Amino acid sequence: MDQLANILSEKITEFDIPDRFVLSPVKNPQITAYPPRNESLPAGELPSQKIPETPESHHIHQLKKTIDALKTELDALLHIFQHEFHVPLSRNNLGPVPLAAPGTVLEGVFNGYQMIAANGACYPIPPNYASKSKLVEGDLMKLTITRNGGLMYKQIQPIERTRISGILTKDSSTNDWMVGAEQKIYRVLTASVTFYKGQTGDTAGILVPLDGQSDWAAVDYIVHSE
Numbered sequence: 282m283d284q285l286a287n288i289l290s291e292k293i294t295e296f297d298i299p300d301r302f303v304l305s306p307v308k309n310p311q312i313t314a315y316p317p318r319n320e321s322l323p324a325g326e327l328p329s330q331k332i333p334e335t336p337e338s339h340h341i342h343q344l345k346k347t348i349d350a351l352k353t354e355l356d357a358l359l360h361i362f363q364h365e366f367h368v369p370l371s372r373n374n375l376g377p378v379p380l381a382a383p384g385t386v387l388e389g390v391f392n393g394y395q396m397i398a399a400n401g402a403c404y405p406i407p408p409n410y411a412s413k414s415k416l417v418e419g420d421l422m423k424l425t426i427t428r429n430g431g432l433m434y435k436q437i438q439p440i441e442r443t444r445i446s447g448i449l450t451k452d453s454s455t456n457d458w459m460v461g462a463e464q465k466i467y468r469v470l471t472a473s474v475t476f477y478k479g480q481t482g483d484t485a486g487i488l489v490p491l492d493g494q495s496d497w498a499a500v501d502y503i504v505h506s507e
């Protein structure tokens with residue numbers, strides 16, 4: 282019991298739990314035995330005893346309600362985050378993703394900068410290849426793993442796309458390039474901007490899915506502002 286109390290004390294200090302929730306070891310606890318009562322109860326019923334509510338039990342009940350409410354809000358925020366930013370669920374509880382053997386041919390979907398295979402594994406696509414091929418988020422890809430472990434990609438089914446134009450901008454904190462077009466911000470590959478020698482404020486023509494549901498865009502051209 283002393284060891285348990287020490288552990289709880291450490292957690293209380295770590296999470297700043299009020300002192301009223303501190304458990305203290307009980308020395309020489311006295312257990313009082315009561316003789317059985319003769320009253321008979323109907324089958325399946327147990328005697329009920331109302332436990333009086335103490336200030337400590339009331340605070341614990343309120344703390345549990347607060348934790349449950351926070352959990353509900355966090356679950357809702359996680360759902361919104363995954364929906365808005367297309368973040369896949371963690372695979373920590375799904376087991377390891379098997380590595381594809383040489384000679385394997387896989388199909389997957391381009392997500393703007395890499396290919397996501399049917400088994401959930403992500404395979405990097407060279408930015409120069411994605412930029413030159415003007416791959417658009419949602420394109421179906423085929424990956425062949427060569428005998429020496431190389432990755433060979435091929436676009437097998439382009440998604441329906443449309444061309445729009447916007448203004449090229451750069452996030453100063455991350456150095457990521459983006460294009461603001463039609464009241465939306467699209468991320469674009471740095472390799473594409475470098476190839477066209479783009480600068481902040483330039484007009485960029487980009488390719489996006491026809492339904493507009495994407496976070497990434499492929500750069501089609503850049504017109505310099507000066």
